[in-house]
Amino acid sequence: MPLRICILETDVLRPELVDQYHGYGRMFELLFAQQPIAAEFTVYNVMQGIYPPEGERFDAYLVTGSKADSFGTDPWIETLRTYLLERYQRGDKLLGICFGHQLLALLLGGKSERATQGWGVGIHNYTLAPATPWMSPAMDKLTLLISHQDQVTALPANATVIASSEFCPFAAYHINDQVLCFQGHPEFIHDYSRTLLDIRQQCLGEHIYQQGIASLDYEHNGTTVAEWMMRFVAHKADKAAV
Template identity: 30%
Template sequence: MKLTIIQTGEVPVPLRSQFGAYPPMFRRMFDAAGVTFDYETVAVHDGAPFPHPAQLEGIIVTGSAAGVYDNHYAWMEPLRAFIRVAYAAKTPMLGVCFGHQIMADALGGDVRKSEKGWGLGRHVYEVRSRPPFLATEAPALAIACSHQDQVIVPPPEADVFLASDFTPNAGLLYRNGAAISLQPHPEFDDAYTIALAELRRGKVADEVVDGAVASVATPSHSRDMAGYIGSFLRG
């Protein structure tokens, strides 16, 4: 199965030489979970044309520094249209962070900058429902995050399966049976999670950054989540 990674952003410049780009993070995530895919990357944020989503085997929409309200980006409205066509065609689709938000926005949800501020480091999400792909009895899953924006109201077609007090709509499963999205980043490793948090120091309260860095001492469920997502995408 080939996954087409719709790249919507870049690793911040100060971190790029050490951590590279986002698409390889997804490859490493799935490889570590023992899930094998072929990959192609379409850098729409850099002007690459969108493929036809109904002709693809699977889609990932990546994170981005952009917000869904940043409509000065020429690729933003075409991305919404792409998501709607993919959804109607039931092409397997995963959105992460910005990808989670733009999927919700395109399909009728409400996304805004949260009054709660930055979510950084390892957050714990309650498992609110157990769809068949989520092969765990754990009451909660810990996954890295880095965001200010949130899905405030999910689309009518989406059901919440992961939630926290900070992020009530952290994991959405869509009713077409082929789309899923996550606010946290299972593709982030610990070093990158820490580096992103430290990059916010001076712009975010020190106690938030310190808490984010300390949170990484607790093992995450990112590899487990990668396996669950891989199973879902394979259908």
């Protein structure tokens, strides 16, 4: 049977981008369709207060990126924190990307804040820790599209770093077989990243903008990360079935 994944969508795209890109939930559906593990996805926009029905169970819950701050106090963020903590305490598998990566770290005892390094944009390179069984196919380094000005600055006590760089030391981590998070955006495509860079050109400054645009000449490992995420979920499901 395919894995059942709940995508908790934590943003709404700008109106001018909706026709082409739809939303982050749709971006993840397109991404995961490119990896070999069978999975079904249901998207709930929690920013709009939409959650799975009571009693509905999934193999994993994925928290998307957002323009909001993970350390913000908006009512919808507080509601999401409560919901995720309940899922964690119940033993559910949790996946986090960008905002989700930061929110889960914060929720589970780490720290997330505005980064002194400033904006990270375009394609970024990371050093990888030794591969775990679910990091297949194995790679020597990782490249991902990024767009963030916040970072995790302290990990939960039981978290293990799996990707890092000088710019972003805690770029990916896992907590045992239950939580897996990435600061980068495996679901982004080059055209969407270019659009974000153009929209934010003035606030980024010309130097960071031009660096980001130039980096888009290179490919990234988003589909590999998608496979790692599904293998991580399947690994947990296999253990639970024993």
